[in-house]
Amino acid sequence: MIPITVVEFGEDEERLVLEALKSGGIAQGPRVKEFEEAFAEMIGVRHAVAVNNGTTSLVASIDVLDLNPGDEVLTSPFTFVATLNAILEAGATARFADISADDFNVTAATLEAGLTERTRVLMPVHLYGQIADMVAISSLADSRGLAIVEDAAQAHGAAIGGRSAGTYGLGSFSFYATKNITTGEGGMITTDDDVLADRLRILRNQGMRARYQYEVAGHNWRMTDLQAAIGIPQIGRYDGIVAARRANAKRLTAGLEGIRGIVPPRELAGRRHVWHQYTIRVTEEAGVSREEVVAKLGERGVSSGIYYPKLVFDYETYRGRPEVIIDEYPVAERVVAEVLSLPVHPHLTPADLDHIVASLAAIVDA
Numbered sequence: 054m055i056p057i058t059v060v061e062f063g064e065d066e067e068r069l070v071l072e073a074l075k076s077g078g079i080a081q082g083p084r085v086k087e088f089e090e091a092f093a094e095m096i097g098v099r100h101a102v103a104v105n106n107g108t109t110s111l112v113a114s115i116d117v118l119d120l121n122p123g124d125e126v127l128t129s130p131f132t133f134v135a136t137l138n139a140i141l142e143a144g145a146t147a148r149f150a151d152i153s154a155d156d157f158n159v160t161a162a163t164l165e166a167g168l169t170e171r172t173r174v175l176m177p178v179h180l181y182g183q184i185a186d187m188v189a190i191s192s193l194a195d196s197r198g199l200a201i202v203e204d205a206a207q208a209h210g211a212a213i214g215g216r217s218a219g220t221y222g223l224g225s226f227s228f229y230a231t232k233n234i235t236t237g238e239g240g241m242i243t244t245d246d247d248v249l250a251d252r253l254r255i256l257r258n259q260g261m262r263a264r265y266q267y268e269v270a271g272h273n274w275r276m277t278d279l280q281a282a283i284g285i286p287q288i289g290r291y292d293g294i295v296a297a298r299r300a301n302a303k304r305l306t307a308g309l310e311g312i313r314g315i316v317p318p319r320e321l322a323g324r325r326h327v328w329h330q331y332t333i334r335v336t337e338e339a340g341v342s343r344e345e346v347v348a349k350l351g352e353r354g355v356s357s358g359i360y361y362p363k364l365v366f367d368y369e370t371y372r373g374r375p376e377v378i379i380d381e382y383p384v385a386e387r388v389v390a391e392v393l394s395l396p397v398h399p400h401l402t403p404a405d406l407d408h409i410v411a412s413l414a415a416i417v418d419a
């Protein structure tokens with residue numbers, strides 16, 4: 054079976070984890086600091102603040118913006134549930150803007166259409182590793198005096214306009230096991246704002262600046278040195294990891310172009326896609342349902358995934374809640390029924406990629 058993700062570490066990770074173990078300093082310490090500095094440099098920001106997971110990094114980012122109850126965060130309906138849960142946990146109200154089928158992301162135009170008097174934060178999600186159009190979105194935010202929180206959980210190193218995801222606002226990253234860079238569980242917030250970075254560091258550590266001096270009621274959001282030890286070497290290797298993902302995506306697209314009813318994903322002009330997922334759309338023209346494609350790929354030894362099977366609010370638990378304001382999203386509603394993610398990870402061989410393409414061609418032609 055060709056898996057949809059592979060989690061694999063090298064000798065550098067083993068060595069650094071052992072060093073941390075042997076040092077006895079396994080909670081937040083010097084390795085977390087080193088991981089933060091390396092990540093900040095990779096993204097091109099002044100500050101990176103490590104936390105215990107990506108959901109926390111979203112909650113913390115909204116938290117430091119000091120919203121009032123009823124203030125709205127405008128985000129994508131086509132995302133992982135953590136995006137919505139974080140807005141609710143931070144005590145804000147969630148509203149949604151439709152996406153574009155070109156990059157699966159919200160756009161400046163859809164966000165603008167979703168603005169209300171209560172909108173305080175624009176929260177684009179850089180889905181599958183392609184950054185949203187942050188050049189246009191940040192000028193919208195500037196013109197309306199809105200904050201930006203980027204859900205860049207899937208987009209480490211993605212870029213537009215020569216700037217990385219996580220530099221256009223508060224950037225929120227995840228290092229969950231399947232993400233492009235992983236520490237098992239982990240998260241990072243990036244910012245150029247010295248004051249926000251300072252507040253995030255205080256909030257992360259029980260609100261404490263000096264020992265037993267509490268400035269605010271804080272949290273335990275800390276990352277451990279064991280996690281950081283796993284993450285540090287991956288930053289050094291990350292260019293190679295992305296290059297492999299990009300080459301795999303290119304080979305898949307070359308093969309899939311022209312297959313009836315299969316729409317391959319595109320890297321839009323001026324953007325650097327880091328291919329966390331390679332997600333095709335299976336349209337009606339395929340003459341076979343997406344669910345059949347999944348089953349038949351499985352029979353041919355190809356794992357695939359549906360990210361995500363429903364729009365984020367489309368569950369009983371969110372419907373009817375006053376903090377979740379639901380409208381209609383024609384593009385997202387269509388796309389959610391069409392998407393199918395194929396393996397694109399760096400451990401695929403050219404033969405694997407060709408087998409994925411040949412399998413899809415045979416399934417659609419049958």
Ligand SMILES: *Cc1c(COP(=O)(O)O)cnc(C)c1O
Nearest residue numbers: 106107108133135136206227229
């Ligand atoms: C993974 C993910 C998160 C949450 O990250 P965790 O580290 O799993 O808490 C948030 N948003 C998106 C889009 C994600 O893919």
